Amino acid sequence: MLSHVRELRERQGWSQGELAERLDVSRQTINAIETGKYDPSLPLAFRIARLFGKRIEQVFIDDDAAR
C-alpha cells in the first residue's frame, strides 16, 4: 500500500528514526511503510494519521481506488 508518510515526515523535518521514536516502532518499520513493503495495522495507521493531524485516507492510498 502506497502512502504519503515520507512527504508528511519530511515536511515536519523528522528523520525516519525520529518518526519511529514518536510512534514507538522501529526505524525499519517506518522504512517498510514508506516504501510500500509493509501495510501497517489499523491501530498503527490511525496513530500515524493522528500524529500528522490528518485523516487516515489522507495518509494512506487505497490501491483499488487509485486504479
Next chain:
Amino acid sequence: MTRNRRRALALLVASALLLLVGWLGHVLAWPIAQTLLGMLAGLGAGGLLLALLLWWSPDICESTQPALQRRYLREFMPAMLGYVLALFLSMWLLRTFELPDALRALVALLPVPPIAFAVRAIIRYIRDTDELQRRIELEALSIATAGVSLGYLSAGLLQAAKVIDVPASAAMIWVFPLVCLVYGVAKVVIARRYS
C-alpha cells in the same frame, strides 16, 4: 562503508583470529585445555557467521526500538554468560568427582536455569517489539522449528535404518543451537524483504 559494515568487518577479523587460535592450538597440541580451544573455535565460527549476517543485512541493528534493544541486551547477555560459566562448572564437577546419581543430574542441569533466563529475555523482546518485527520473528521461528524438526525426523529415520550412527547425547544437545542458527539466517533473509 556504513558503520554497521565496519562493525561486521571488525567482527570478521576478530572471529577469524579466534578460530585460527583454536585450530592452531589443537593442531600444534598447545598445553591448553582442549575444551577451551574448542570454545574459542566455536566462538570464532559463531562470530564469523554473525559478521556475514551483519554485512548482508546492515540495518539489522535498527530492527527494534532502542530502549527495547537495550533491555534485551541487559537481560540476554548476563544469562548467556551465566550459561557459559555454569557449563564449565558442570563439566568440571562431573569430570572431577564421583557423584551419586541424583547429584549428577543436578550438576548436569546447572546450565539450564541461565538458558531459561535467556529464553525469557527473547520472549519478552518478541512480546514488546513492534508489529512488523513480530511478523518477521514469527516467520523466522516457524521456519527454524519446522526446518530443524524435518532435519531431525530425516536423521531419525536414517538412524533407524542404520545408515548413520549419531550418539544420542550429541544429537540431543544440538537441537537448540541448530534452531538458533536456522532462526538467525531465516530472520536476516525475511527482514531483507522489508528493507
